[in-house]
Amino acid sequence: MTDKRHVRPYGDTSGDGMVQTSFTLPVPHGPRAEGAALLLAQKMGMEPAMVVHSNPIGPDFTFFVVYGSVRHIIDLDEVEVVEREYPLLPPSEVNTAIKRSMRRKLVVVGACIGTDAHTVGIDAILNIKGFAGEKGLEYYRELRVVNLGAQVSVPDLVKRARTEKADAVLVSQVVTQRDAHILNTQEMSAAFREAMGARRPLLIAGGPRFDPRMAPDLGVDRVFSRGTTPGEVASYLVHAISLRKEQPA
Amino acid sequence: MPLRNRAPLLDLDPAVVDTARHLAAKAAAPVVEIARSHTTVSVERATLRLAGITGADSTHRAGDVPWVNRVVDTVAEHCGLQDGVCGPVFHALAEHNLGSLTELAEATAAGQVTYRVPTGRDATRAAKAARTAVGKGLRLVDRNRAQRDKMIARLGDPPRRPWIYLIVATGDIDEDVVQAANAARAGADIIAVIRSTGQSLLDYVPEGATHHGFAGTYATQENFRIMRAAMDEVSKEVGRYVRVTNYASGLCMPEIAVLAGMQRLDMMLNDSMYGILFRDINPIRTFVDQRFSRQVHARAGIIINTGEDNYLTTADAVDAAHTVTVSQLLNEHFAHEAGLPDELLGLGHAFEINPKVPESFRLELAHALLARELFPDAPLKWMPPTKHMTGDVFNGYLLDGFFNLAGALTGQSILLVGMMTEAVVTPFLSDRDLALANVRYVLDAAGGLVEDFRPAPDGLIVKRAHQVLGEAVDLLARIVDDGLLNAIAEGTFGLMKRPPDQGKGAAGVVARSDDYVNPAVDLLDEGVAR
Numbered sequence: 001m002t003d004k005r006h007v008r009p010y011g012d013t014s015g016d017g018m019v020q021t022s023f024t025l026p027v028p029h030g031p032r033a034e035g036a037a038l039l040l041a042q043k044m045g046m047e048p049a050m051v052v053h054s055n056p057i058g059p060d061f062t063f064f065v066v067y068g069s070v071r072h073i074i075d076l077d078e079v080e081v082v083e084r085e086y087p088l089l090p091p092s093e094v095n096t097a098i099k100r101s102m103r104r105k106l107v108v109v110g111a112c113i114g115t116d117a118h119t120v121g122i123d124a125i126l127n128i129k130g131f132a133g134e135k136g137l138e139y140y141r142e143l144r145v146v147n148l149g150a151q152v153s154v155p156d157l158v159k160r161a162r163t164e165k166a167d168a169v170l171v172s173q174v175v176t177q178r179d180a181h182i183l184n185t186q187e188m189s190a191a192f193r194e195a196m197g198a199r200r201p202l203l204i205a206g207g208p209r210f211d212p213r214m215a216p217d218l219g220v221d222r223v224f225s226r227g228t229t230p231g232e233v234a235s236y237l238v239h240a241i242s243l244r245k246e247q248p249a
Numbered sequence: 250m251p252l253r254n255r256a257p258l259l260d261l262d263p264a265v266v267d268t269a270r271h272l273a274a275k276a277a278a279p280v281v282e283i284a285r286s287h288t289t290v291s292v293e294r295a296t297l298r299l300a301g302i303t304g305a306d307s308t309h310r311a312g313d314v315p316w317v318n319r320v321v322d323t324v325a326e327h328c329g330l331q332d333g334v335c336g337p338v339f340h341a342l343a344e345h346n347l348g349s350l351t352e353l354a355e356a357t358a359a360g361q362v363t364y365r366v367p368t369g370r371d372a373t374r375a376a377k378a379a380r381t382a383v384g385k386g387l388r389l390v391d392r393n394r395a396q397r398d399k400m401i402a403r404l405g406d407p408p409r410r411p412w413i414y415l416i417v418a419t420g421d422i423d424e425d426v427v428q429a430a431n432a433a434r435a436g437a438d439i440i441a442v443i444r445s446t447g448q449s450l451l452d453y454v455p456e457g458a459t460h461h462g463f464a465g466t467y468a469t470q471e472n473f474r475i476m477r478a479a480m481d482e483v484s485k486e487v488g489r490y491v492r493v494t495n496y497a498s499g500l501c502m503p504e505i506a507v508l509a510g511m512q513r514l515d516m517m518l519n520d521s522m523y524g525i526l527f528r529d530i531n532p533i534r535t536f537v538d539q540r541f542s543r544q545v546h547a548r549a550g551i552i553i554n555t556g557e558d559n560y561l562t563t564a565d566a567v568d569a570a571h572t573v574t575v576s577q578l579l580n581e582h583f584a585h586e587a588g589l590p591d592e593l594l595g596l597g598h599a600f601e602i603n604p605k606v607p608e609s610f611r612l613e614l615a616h617a618l619l620a621r622e623l624f625p626d627a628p629l630k631w632m633p634p635t636k637h638m639t640g641d642v643f644n645g646y647l648l649d650g651f652f653n654l655a656g657a658l659t660g661q662s663i664l665l666v667g668m669m670t671e672a673v674v675t676p677f678l679s680d681r682d683l684a685l686a687n688v689r690y691v692l693d694a695a696g697g698l699v700e701d702f703r704p705a706p707d708g709l710i711v712k713r714a715h716q717v718l719g720e721a722v723d724l725l726a727r728i729v730d731d732g733l734l735n736a737i738a739e740g741t742f743g744l745m746k747r748p749p750d751q752g753k754g755a756a757g758v759v760a761r762s763d764d765y766v767n768p769a770v771d772l773l774d775e776g777v778a779r
Contacts, residue, residue, distance in 0.1 A: 024679045058431055063679045120447035120463060128563060128745055129527045131446065132464075133635065133671070138529075138745065139563060147529065149753065 007074050017069040019046065024063050029056035037064040045070045086239030088231060091140050097238045098142035101245060102167075106237060108137055109161045109201070110170040111148035114184040119150045121206055122172035125230050134231045143234070154184075154191045161192070161201055168202040168237055171220075173210070181207055182218065189219030202240050204233070258704055259622050259714045265722060266623065272725035273578035276733045281586055283533060284540040288765065290452070290757035291534075292541045293321050293334040295503035296769040298511075299386030300335075300379060302350040303470075305456040306358050316354035317504075318453045323357050327364040331762040335379035340367035343374065350382075366764075380768035380779075387548065387769070387778045390510035394550040397513055400481070401490045407438040408489070409696065411631065411656055411664035413688055418443035418675065420462035422472045426479040431678070433483045433491045436685050439516065439663065441494035442476060444468050449499025449528050450753060454508065464675075468495050468505055473512035492516055494554070497542050498524055500534070500754045506542035510549035516595065517546060520556035521583045522576065525737060526745045527559055531752035532737055543587035544773040553589065554663075555580040558599035558632040560742065566601040566636075570616050571720035572742060573598050577620060578725065579733075581627070588773070591626035595663055599632035600652040608709060610651055615713035617659040618704070623718075631656045633667025645669035646687065653691035658702050664688065 011018025025040070027033040034051050041049035049068030057063050089097065098106045110122045124131035126147045128138040138145045146164050148157065161169050171188055173181035185205045192200040205215075206224040215223045222236060294317045302320065305313040324330065324337045338353065341362050347353045356362050367375050407413070415437035417428040422442075429440040445462030448455075458475060459467040466472060473495065480491045492515035497506040502519070509517050521539050524530035546553050557573040557580075564572070577596045584594050598620050602609045620629055633652045638645045649667035656664045666684045668676045676684070704710040728736045740746040772778060 022679065024677065057678055057682045058434060061678060063682060119450055123450055123528075124446055127528060129559075135563060 005076050007076065008072070009070060011069075017071065018067065019070055020065065020067045021046075022063070022065045024057060024061050026060060027062055028060060029054065029062040033062040034064075037062075037066060041066045041068055045072050047071055086235055089235045089238060091135065091231070091234065094140055094234045094238050095142040098140075098241070101238075101242055102142075105142050105144040106167045106241065107144045107146070107164055108168045108170060108237070109146045109148065109157070109164055109166040110172070111152040111157050112150040112172050112174075113152050113154060113157060113188055114173070114180060119172070121174060121208070122147065122170065125170065125172075125206065125228070125233055130230050132227075132229045134229045136230045137234055139230075140234055143237075154188050157188065158191050158195050162196070166201040167241065168204060170204045170206065170233070173205065173207040181209060182214075185218045185220065193219065202237070202244070204236075206233075257622050258702075259618055259711055260706065261619075261622055261715070261718060265718060269574075269578055269623075269718065269722050269725060270582070272722065272729050273575075273582045276725060276728045276736075277579055277582045277586070280536050280733050281540070281583070284536045286761055287533060287537045288330060288333065288759050288761055288767065289503075289534055289537045289754070290321055290325065290330065290759075291501050291503045291538050291754075292767070293324075293330055294318065294501075295507045295541060295545070296383060296767055297321065297334060297338065297350060298504055298507045299390075299769050300350060300382035301386060302354060304351055304354075306354070308358075313456055315453050315456060316351055316358075319358050320350070320354050323362070324364045325759075328366050330759040332366045332764050333761075333766040335383075335768060336367050336372055336375050336766050337364040339375035339378040339382070340365070340371055343371075343378065372764075372766075376766050376768070379766070380772070383768040384772060384778045386507070386511070387772055390507075390545070390549045391778060393510060393513040394548075397490075397515065397550060400484065404484050404488060404490045406490065409692065411661045411692075412438040412492075412628075413685070414439040414441060414494070414630070414663050414665045415681065415685075416441045416443055416665070418462075418465045420445065420464070420466050421460040422458050422466055422475050423460065425466055426476060428681075429476065430479060430483050432681060432685075433480065433487055435682060436689060437491070437666070438489070439492040439494055440476070440480060441516075441518075442466050442468075442472070444496050449496070449524065449530075452500045452754065452757065454501050454504050468508075470508045470512060473508055473514055477513050494518070497546070497553075498556075499528065500524075500530060500538075500757075502535075502538045503541040503545065506545040506549075506551075509551060510545055514551065516552040516554055517542075518556065519543065519546060519553040520559075520576075520597075521580050522737070522742060523556040523559060525747050525752065526742050527556075527563075529745075529747065529752050531755035531758060532734055532747055532749045533758050534752070534754040537758060539583065540587050541770070541773075543584055543589055544770075547588035547590075547593065548773055548776075550593065552593045552595045552628060553584065554595040554630050555597045557597040558601070558635075561599050561601035562636050566599075566603070567606060567612060570612075570717045571724055573616070574619065574623070574717055574721035575724050575728070576742070577624065578721070581624065588776075591624070592628065594624070594627040595630045596620065596624055596627050597630045597632060600634050600655060600667075601636050604634075604637055604648060610655065611709050612713055613651075613655050614659060614704070615710040616717060617655055617661065618710065619714040619717055621659050621661070622714075628662035630663040630665065631661035632665045633671075635667075635671050638667075638669070638671035638673075640673050642669040642673065645671065646683065649684065650687055650691060653688050654695060657691055657696050658698055660699050 008017040046068030053065040110126050127136045130136040203220040204222045205220045208226040210223045212223045302317045305315045415432045417425045443465040445465040445467045455467045458471045484491045494516040497517040497519045524535045525532045557576050560572045646669040670680045734749045738748040
């Protein structure tokens with residue numbers, strides 16, 4: 001493969017720029033709908049564009065398949081890749097990595113702390129049922145998950161994390177009245193620092209109103225926000241545990 | 250329902266099949282005994298819902314608390330639930346001379362009611378009043394069943410098998426109605442509304458029409474009513490009875506079963522072990538709630554759908570194939586025991602073998618055919634690939650085509666329509682349309698192929714089916730030896746270890762006393778309404 005700097009999509013000839021796309025317009029099937037689809041394709045940069053298929057979906061919608069050449073050229077030097085701080089791993093690789101680095105199961109303790117009774121978040125991450133098509137952490141063979149459920153007090157959480165020898169503590173906070181989520185989480189991280197110092201487990205907070213940049217303020221290692229999947233959390237755990245091993249506190 | 254119009258193809262040994270059923274019954278027996286000797290907060294709440302309590306306390310600081318939760322929690326606090334909630338509640342109703350259970354609930358919330366277990370003539374009177382009130386609720390369920398039969402007689406069932414089952418899940422019941430109506434017009438026979446993430450772990454049923462769910466729409470009585478009413482309209486328009494499905498699972502399974510019966514839903518997801526294994530709900534709680542909810546479904550003529558597909562998404566679909574058979578046999582036994590006949594038994598299974606496995610399609614046919622022949626009269630629910638849908642929508646569309654073909658070829662009864670955008674986005678309008686076109690093509694082109702399909706007697710399909718049945722019998726024998734509760738505690742199913750004294754909702758389980766009174770249980774057992 002030659003090291004080209006400027007590229008266009010490849011249909012069957014270099015530089016032909018051919019792409020295919022499909023979409024639905026809220027327009028009844030007919031010539032007017034096809035015209036609208038062509039116009040959209042042109043605005044998307046497809047020139048010339050061909051509506052190769054259209055069919056009605058009910059009386060009010062039309063579905064299209066469109067082929068065409070896009071005029072855009074990509075300069076590979078302009079490509080910016082955001083380096084994720086950790087790779088997303090499938091469950092099998094998470095298991096292998098934990099097995100290799102820990103030689104035992106990684107213990108995760110999860111809870112909703114304070115008066116918060118919304119276990120939706122923590123359950124979506126921990127329950128085997130999972131979230132967004134991904135199985136929860138319970139599914140991972142090399143993770144031992146202890147889900148303490150809702151309304152767990154901070155002292156109880158610290159105590160339980162110690163008896164379970166937790167490697168990581170996951171705390172979920174949904175209720176945000178009077179900044180309860182922030183205050184609760186700060187109380188939690190302070191309690192762990194006081195009780196266990198540098199030997200504290202990894203502290204992870206999650207909830208729809210958290211901003212990932214708040215981790216230092218909250219005194220936790222990582223904050224996960226809305227839409228986080230179990231796989232992301234599991235991959236992070238592998239990453240964070242390996243970092244800890246490299247730099248013993 | 251002419252499901253039996255085919256000769257058996259697998260030549261299963263009737264003695265082995267009998268052994269499997271016998272072992273399933275033996276494994277289930279101790280659990281049935283536990284279910285009969287315990288009650289739960291949710292069973293008691295379901296009973297009061299049948300007796301007519303509705304509405305929620307909207308002044309509570311924690312948000313709307315259903316009145317039924319208020320009452321049952323207070324009874325539990327004052328005198329315990331071991332004798333059932335009906336005695337204390339109907340005694341208090343008479344004592345305070347209140348007109349309705351809702352008034353009693355308001356008085357309860359105001360702290361004006363002290364509950365106690367009535368004795369002597371008070372007890373007799375309370376039991377009689379409770380039986381009358383609950384009987385009224387059951388008669389509503391009976392009327393709905395008759396109404397469904399009438400509408401089916403008038404409008405007709407779907408023209409062919411399998412019935413086409415489509416999911417909507419917008420979070421907003423009003424949007425669900427729009428999507429459901431479009432889906433029904435495009436050929437869907439059954440509309441399922443997926444619930445909001447996490448509802449199964451709520452120990453109360455939310456109230457009213459809801460518009461903000463997480464990846465699904467809350468199951469509420471009002472949402473049930475809205476969807477059923479909308480589908481009644483669409484049924485008339487399309488000239489066939491469109492069925493509506495929801496979920497009687499999680500901590501409120503008995504109550505949701507009652508609400509489904511009251512609002513004439515037609516099918517309910519209802520698995521004997523799903524909540525235990527995949528939601529970490531206390532095993533005893535689940536088995537007690539299960540039995541009551543299945544009795545209600547039997548009464549309401551609701552087809553249950555069991556959740557065997559879940560075993561295959563968490564474990565390998567080839568290695569774990571026999572766990573599906575075991576679960577189907579257990580689900581069948583628990584259902585029969587609770588009064589559900591075969592024609593209401595939508596046992597589940599799924600097309601989840603890794604497509605990269607050689608002969609994967611033949612293995613799927615073997616598993617699907619095994620279920621078909623083990624349960625010839627049950628409306629089996631055939632569920633599409635999800636685990637191996639990668640985001641490559643083109644490949645996904647092909648895989649769904651094979652799934653549809655397997656369903657047609659093995660005579661499945663209910664076909665859950667697979668989406669090529671599974672694991673990518675919530676389906677676009679066009680995804681549903683394409684998915685239905687895929688189903689239509691396969692059924693039109695190959696629907697009759699079932700007639701010509703005769704797997705070779707010593708071929709891979711037949712051998713594989715025999716092997717899976719053999720493994721299922723072995724596993725059932727181990728479960729009988731261990732005890733079902735121990736097997737669950739040790740992680741036999743779906744790899745999850747669930748001890749009987751742990752899990753969510755354990756605090757809501759109460760052993761029945763010798764004086765336990767529950768007219769709903771009595772009326773359901775007796776099959777009468779007065």
